[in-house]
Amino acid sequence: MALPAPTTYDPAKHKPLIHQFASIHAACVLRDGTLATFLPVWKGAETTMDHTKLVEYWLSRSQQVEEGSRDIILQYADNNEVEVVGVVSLSMPPSETGPFRSLVEKLLVSPDHRYKGIARRLMEKLEEVALEKHRDLVMLDTTIGSGAEQFYRKLGYNSLGIVPKYGIHPLTGELVDEEFFWKGLRSLEA
Structure with missing residues (x-):
């Protein structure tokens, strides 16, 4: 079955989905070591994420959507x-x-649904939204060695440079380097 088109988040309709955003966020951190704002909580040998903290984070982003300073794109299964x-x-x-x-910020795909083109679809929709909002210079960053740096290059993003020891790896505690990218969307406008 083909995936439906990505959807632009509407707080009035989609706010109940915030718990799913938080779960995907946690899964990416715990399974992949994604540098995504929050560190896991260690309970003996078990590693978890503070789900309440993640929900609060996404609720604050939902509020920013209502205020017009953010858009969120989601992909249904x-x-x-x-x-x-x-x-x-x-x-x-x-x-x-x-x-x-x-x-x-926060391109997150459930580890259970990888390699289906979801990240590309989300980014294509995000770029459409950015153009609609006249935000045609798009910037982002990603951890070196995550594989995402090659993904962004394939989408036409240009490397701005690397900041060494930018963040704490959530699983190893080591400092990791971050690469910053930019893309001008003006050439995509009709």
Whole structure:
């Protein structure tokens, strides 16, 4: 079965899905070591995430959608619109000197639904939304060695550079390097 088109998050309709966003967020951190704002909680040999903290994070992002400074794109597993399998966020911070800039945050795909083109679909929709909002300079960052740096290059993102020891790896506690990227969408406009 083909995946449905990605959906733009509407707080009035989609807020009950926030718990699924939080679960995907946790799975990416715990299974892949994704550098995604929060560190796991160690309970003896078991590693978990603070689900309440993740839900609060996504609720604050939902509030930013309501305020117009963010958009969230989600991908359902099928047309039943029950199971979310991926999410990405476009931050559009207010700036008089850069009202055309935006930031990609939290491209997260459930580890159980990888290699189906979901990340690409989410990014394509995010770029469409960015253009609609006149945010045609898109920036993002990703951890070196995660594999995502090659993914972003394939999507046409340009490397801005690497910041050494940028963040704490959530599973090893080691400091990891982060690569920053940018893409101008102006050439995509019709």
